[in-house]
Amino acid sequence: MSLYLEVKNLSVLYDRAIVLNGLSLHVNSGELVSLVGPNGAGKSTLLNAMSGLIKWQHDTLKGTVSGKITLNGSVKFDGAELINLPAHEIARKGIILCPERGRPFREMTVQENLEVGALFLDKKVADDNLEKVYALFPVLKKRSSQVAGTLSGGERTMLSIGRSLMSEPKILLIDEPSVGLAPLIKDSLFERIRDVQGMGVTILLTEQDVSFAFDLASRNYVISRGKIIAEGTSQELLANELIRETYLGL
Ligand SMILES: Nc1ncnc2c1ncn2[C@@H]1O[C@H](COP(=O)(O)OP(=O)(O)O)[C@@H](O)[C@H]1O
Ligand SMILES: [Mg+2]
DSSP: OOEEEEEEEEEEEEEEEEEHHHHHHEEEEOOOEEOOTTSSSSSSHHHHHTTTTHHHHIIIIITTSSSSSEEEEEETTTTEEEESHHHHHHHHTEEEOTTTOOOOOOSSHHHHHHTTTTTSHHHHHHHHHHHHHHHHHHHHTTTSSGGGGSSSSSHHHHHHHHHHHHOOOOOEEEEEETTOOOOOHHHHHHHHHHHHTTTTTTEEEEOOOOHHHHHHSSSSEEEEEEEEEEEEEHHHHHOOOOHHTTTTTO
Protein backbone atom coordinates (compact mmCIF):
# COMPACT_ATOMS: atom_id res chain seq x y z
CA MET A 1 0.00 0.00 0.00
CA SER A 2 1.35 3.40 -0.90
CA LEU A 3 1.74 6.22 1.59
CA TYR A 4 -1.33 8.36 1.48
CA LEU A 5 -0.66 10.90 4.15
CA GLU A 6 2.82 11.56 5.35
CA VAL A 7 3.82 13.92 8.14
CA LYS A 8 7.55 14.53 8.37
CA ASN A 9 9.47 16.45 11.00
CA LEU A 10 6.52 18.62 11.90
CA SER A 11 7.22 21.24 14.54
CA VAL A 12 4.91 23.79 16.11
CA LEU A 13 6.10 26.35 18.62
CA TYR A 14 4.07 28.92 20.52
CA ASP A 15 6.70 31.51 21.32
CA ARG A 16 9.47 29.29 22.63
CA ALA A 17 7.17 26.53 23.89
CA ILE A 18 7.66 23.47 21.69
CA VAL A 19 4.27 21.80 21.22
CA LEU A 20 5.17 19.50 18.31
CA ASN A 21 8.78 18.46 18.24
CA GLY A 22 9.79 17.08 14.84
CA LEU A 23 6.87 14.68 14.66
CA SER A 24 6.59 12.12 11.85
CA LEU A 25 3.85 9.63 11.02
CA HIS A 26 2.02 8.21 8.04
CA VAL A 27 -1.35 6.79 7.15
CA ASN A 28 -1.89 4.43 4.24
CA SER A 29 -4.91 4.61 2.00
CA GLY A 30 -7.88 2.86 3.64
CA GLU A 31 -6.21 2.55 7.03
CA LEU A 32 -7.67 3.50 10.40
CA VAL A 33 -4.77 4.75 12.50
CA SER A 34 -4.89 6.05 16.04
CA LEU A 35 -2.74 8.56 17.88
CA VAL A 36 -2.96 8.13 21.64
CA GLY A 37 -1.50 10.31 24.33
CA PRO A 38 -2.39 12.24 27.45
CA ASN A 39 -3.95 15.66 27.72
CA GLY A 40 -1.54 18.32 26.48
CA ALA A 41 0.62 15.91 24.43
CA GLY A 42 -0.04 17.79 21.18
CA LYS A 43 -2.77 15.69 19.54
CA SER A 44 -5.11 18.55 18.64
CA THR A 45 -2.20 20.71 17.55
CA LEU A 46 -1.14 17.99 15.13
CA LEU A 47 -4.60 17.65 13.57
CA ASN A 48 -4.96 21.44 13.47
CA ALA A 49 -1.60 21.75 11.74
CA MET A 50 -2.54 19.07 9.22
CA SER A 51 -5.80 20.81 8.38
CA GLY A 52 -4.29 24.28 7.96
CA LEU A 53 -5.60 25.82 11.18
CA ILE A 54 -2.18 26.48 12.69
CA LYS A 55 -1.15 28.23 9.50
CA TRP A 56 -4.37 30.23 9.69
CA GLN A 57 -3.58 31.22 13.29
CA HIS A 58 -0.08 32.11 12.21
CA ASP A 59 -1.16 34.23 9.23
CA THR A 60 -4.30 35.76 10.67
CA LEU A 61 -3.71 36.27 14.35
CA LYS A 62 -0.05 37.18 13.84
CA GLY A 63 0.78 36.55 17.44
CA THR A 64 -2.02 38.66 18.86
CA VAL A 65 -3.52 35.78 20.81
CA SER A 66 -0.90 33.14 21.43
CA GLY A 67 2.37 34.90 20.75
CA LYS A 68 4.57 34.01 17.82
CA ILE A 69 3.69 30.75 16.14
CA THR A 70 6.32 28.74 14.28
CA LEU A 71 5.27 25.95 11.93
CA ASN A 72 7.89 23.81 10.19
CA GLY A 73 8.05 20.48 8.44
CA SER A 74 6.04 18.66 5.83
CA VAL A 75 2.54 17.24 5.47
CA LYS A 76 2.08 15.41 2.18
CA PHE A 77 -1.14 13.96 0.88
CA ASP A 78 -0.85 11.66 -2.12
CA GLY A 79 2.58 13.18 -2.74
CA ALA A 80 1.43 16.83 -2.73
CA GLU A 81 2.73 19.23 -0.06
CA LEU A 82 0.01 20.78 2.11
CA ILE A 83 1.98 22.65 4.72
CA ASN A 84 1.61 26.06 3.09
CA LEU A 85 -1.94 25.66 1.80
CA PRO A 86 -4.81 27.57 3.39
CA ALA A 87 -7.32 25.50 5.37
CA HIS A 88 -10.09 25.69 2.77
CA GLU A 89 -7.82 24.26 0.07
CA ILE A 90 -6.80 21.38 2.31
CA ALA A 91 -10.48 20.68 2.96
CA ARG A 92 -11.21 20.78 -0.78
CA LYS A 93 -8.60 18.08 -1.28
CA GLY A 94 -10.68 15.85 0.98
CA ILE A 95 -8.81 16.14 4.26
CA ILE A 96 -11.47 16.97 6.78
CA LEU A 97 -11.12 17.71 10.49
CA CYS A 98 -13.75 16.66 13.02
CA PRO A 99 -12.80 18.86 15.97
CA GLU A 100 -12.92 17.75 19.59
CA ARG A 101 -16.51 17.77 20.89
CA GLY A 102 -17.79 18.35 17.38
CA ARG A 103 -18.06 22.14 17.61
CA PRO A 104 -21.28 22.51 15.61
CA PHE A 105 -22.80 25.86 14.66
CA ARG A 106 -24.97 25.92 17.76
CA GLU A 107 -27.68 28.27 16.50
CA MET A 108 -28.19 26.36 13.26
CA THR A 109 -30.33 23.25 12.93
CA VAL A 110 -28.80 19.81 12.59
CA GLN A 111 -29.72 19.72 8.91
CA GLU A 112 -28.26 23.18 8.26
CA ASN A 113 -25.04 22.09 9.94
CA LEU A 114 -24.91 19.05 7.67
CA GLU A 115 -25.62 21.13 4.57
CA VAL A 116 -22.62 23.35 5.37
CA GLY A 117 -20.46 20.29 4.70
CA ALA A 118 -21.69 20.09 1.11
CA LEU A 119 -21.77 23.77 0.13
CA PHE A 120 -19.37 23.17 -2.74
CA LEU A 121 -21.20 20.19 -4.17
CA ASP A 122 -24.15 19.98 -6.57
CA LYS A 123 -27.52 20.11 -4.88
CA LYS A 124 -28.35 16.61 -6.15
CA VAL A 125 -25.09 15.17 -4.77
CA ALA A 126 -25.63 17.02 -1.50
CA ASP A 127 -29.15 15.56 -1.20
CA ASP A 128 -27.83 12.05 -1.83
CA ASN A 129 -25.11 12.55 0.76
CA LEU A 130 -27.66 13.81 3.28
CA GLU A 131 -29.64 10.60 2.82
CA LYS A 132 -26.48 8.55 3.39
CA VAL A 133 -25.63 10.48 6.55
CA TYR A 134 -29.18 10.07 7.87
CA ALA A 135 -29.04 6.34 7.13
CA LEU A 136 -25.79 6.09 9.10
CA PHE A 137 -26.97 8.30 11.97
CA PRO A 138 -30.76 7.94 12.32
CA VAL A 139 -30.61 10.09 15.46
CA LEU A 140 -29.53 13.05 13.31
CA LYS A 141 -32.54 12.55 11.07
CA LYS A 142 -34.77 12.48 14.13
CA ARG A 143 -33.25 15.75 15.29
CA SER A 144 -32.86 17.34 11.85
CA SER A 145 -34.81 20.51 12.67
CA GLN A 146 -33.47 20.90 16.20
CA VAL A 147 -30.76 23.53 16.77
CA ALA A 148 -27.38 21.89 17.24
CA GLY A 149 -26.77 23.61 20.58
CA THR A 150 -29.38 21.31 22.14
CA LEU A 151 -27.64 18.06 21.13
CA SER A 152 -25.94 15.74 23.60
CA GLY A 153 -22.16 15.24 23.45
CA GLY A 154 -22.42 12.02 21.46
CA GLU A 155 -24.86 13.54 19.02
CA ARG A 156 -22.53 16.49 18.46
CA THR A 157 -19.68 14.17 17.60
CA MET A 158 -21.96 12.26 15.24
CA LEU A 159 -23.05 15.56 13.68
CA SER A 160 -19.44 16.52 13.14
CA ILE A 161 -18.64 13.20 11.49
CA GLY A 162 -21.87 13.48 9.49
CA ARG A 163 -20.95 16.98 8.33
CA SER A 164 -17.56 15.78 7.20
CA LEU A 165 -19.16 12.92 5.25
CA MET A 166 -21.35 15.44 3.42
CA SER A 167 -18.22 16.74 1.69
CA GLU A 168 -17.10 13.27 0.52
CA PRO A 169 -13.81 13.18 2.45
CA LYS A 170 -10.82 11.08 1.51
CA ILE A 171 -9.36 11.22 4.98
CA LEU A 172 -10.99 12.13 8.27
CA LEU A 173 -8.98 13.56 11.14
CA ILE A 174 -11.14 12.87 14.19
CA ASP A 175 -10.05 14.57 17.39
CA GLU A 176 -10.89 12.57 20.52
CA PRO A 177 -14.26 11.20 19.41
CA SER A 178 -14.96 9.36 22.66
CA VAL A 179 -14.15 12.19 25.07
CA GLY A 180 -16.83 12.72 27.69
CA LEU A 181 -19.22 10.09 26.35
CA ALA A 182 -21.18 7.53 28.38
CA PRO A 183 -20.22 3.89 27.70
CA LEU A 184 -23.28 3.03 25.59
CA ILE A 185 -22.86 6.09 23.41
CA LYS A 186 -19.16 5.30 23.06
CA ASP A 187 -20.03 1.81 21.82
CA SER A 188 -22.42 3.16 19.26
CA LEU A 189 -19.93 5.77 18.06
CA PHE A 190 -17.28 3.04 17.83
CA GLU A 191 -19.51 1.09 15.44
CA ARG A 192 -20.28 4.18 13.36
CA ILE A 193 -16.58 4.97 12.96
CA ARG A 194 -16.12 1.40 11.75
CA ASP A 195 -18.94 1.96 9.27
CA VAL A 196 -17.26 5.13 8.00
CA GLN A 197 -14.05 3.22 7.43
CA GLY A 198 -16.12 0.57 5.65
CA MET A 199 -17.29 3.30 3.26
CA GLY A 200 -13.68 3.60 2.07
CA VAL A 201 -12.71 6.65 4.12
CA THR A 202 -9.19 6.69 5.56
CA ILE A 203 -9.15 7.74 9.22
CA LEU A 204 -6.62 9.19 11.63
CA LEU A 205 -8.11 9.62 15.08
CA THR A 206 -6.71 10.84 18.36
CA GLU A 207 -7.73 9.45 21.73
CA GLN A 208 -6.93 9.51 25.40
CA ASP A 209 -9.01 6.34 25.78
CA VAL A 210 -6.40 3.78 24.75
CA SER A 211 -8.82 0.82 24.67
CA PHE A 212 -11.24 2.66 22.41
CA ALA A 213 -8.43 3.58 20.03
CA PHE A 214 -6.64 0.23 20.07
CA ASP A 215 -9.82 -1.77 19.46
CA LEU A 216 -10.62 0.35 16.42
CA ALA A 217 -7.28 0.95 14.78
CA SER A 218 -5.06 -1.40 12.82
CA ARG A 219 -2.00 0.64 13.74
CA ASN A 220 -1.28 3.18 16.45
CA TYR A 221 1.12 5.92 17.39
CA VAL A 222 1.86 7.02 20.95
CA ILE A 223 2.56 10.72 21.41
CA SER A 224 4.25 12.28 24.40
CA ARG A 225 5.26 15.93 24.63
CA GLY A 226 4.95 16.55 20.93
CA LYS A 227 6.95 13.51 19.82
CA ILE A 228 6.00 10.03 18.63
CA ILE A 229 7.56 7.68 21.15
CA ALA A 230 6.14 4.37 19.88
CA GLU A 231 4.35 2.91 16.89
CA GLY A 232 2.75 -0.46 16.27
CA THR A 233 -0.30 -2.66 16.19
CA SER A 234 -2.38 -2.70 19.35
CA GLN A 235 -0.95 -6.12 20.24
CA GLU A 236 2.62 -4.97 19.78
CA LEU A 237 2.19 -1.89 21.93
CA LEU A 238 0.33 -3.72 24.68
CA ALA A 239 3.05 -6.36 24.79
CA ASN A 240 5.66 -3.69 25.54
CA GLU A 241 5.63 -3.32 29.31
CA LEU A 242 7.54 -0.04 29.37
CA ILE A 243 5.16 1.59 26.89
CA ARG A 244 2.12 0.09 28.59
CA GLU A 245 3.01 1.28 32.05
CA THR A 246 4.76 4.55 31.30
CA TYR A 247 2.69 5.93 28.46
CA LEU A 248 -0.59 4.05 28.23
CA GLY A 249 -1.39 3.96 31.93
CA LEU A 250 -2.48 0.32 31.65
N1 LIG B 1 -2.83 28.54 21.18
C1 LIG B 1 -1.94 28.06 22.03
N2 LIG B 1 -1.02 28.87 22.64
C2 LIG B 1 -0.11 28.38 23.48
N3 LIG B 1 -0.01 27.09 23.82
C3 LIG B 1 -0.88 26.25 23.28
C4 LIG B 1 -1.89 26.68 22.37
N4 LIG B 1 -2.61 25.60 21.99
C5 LIG B 1 -2.08 24.55 22.65
N5 LIG B 1 -1.06 24.93 23.43
C6 LIG B 1 -0.24 24.05 24.28
O1 LIG B 1 0.21 23.00 23.50
C7 LIG B 1 0.22 21.77 24.21
C8 LIG B 1 -0.51 20.72 23.43
O2 LIG B 1 -1.88 21.05 23.34
P1 LIG B 1 -2.91 20.16 22.53
O3 LIG B 1 -2.43 19.98 21.14
O4 LIG B 1 -4.25 20.79 22.71
O5 LIG B 1 -2.81 18.76 23.31
P2 LIG B 1 -3.84 17.54 23.33
O6 LIG B 1 -4.82 17.72 22.22
O7 LIG B 1 -2.97 16.33 23.16
O8 LIG B 1 -4.50 17.56 24.66
C9 LIG B 1 -0.38 22.07 25.57
O9 LIG B 1 0.68 22.20 26.48
C10 LIG B 1 -1.08 23.38 25.36
O10 LIG B 1 -1.07 24.12 26.55
MG1 LIG C 1 -6.88 17.81 22.22
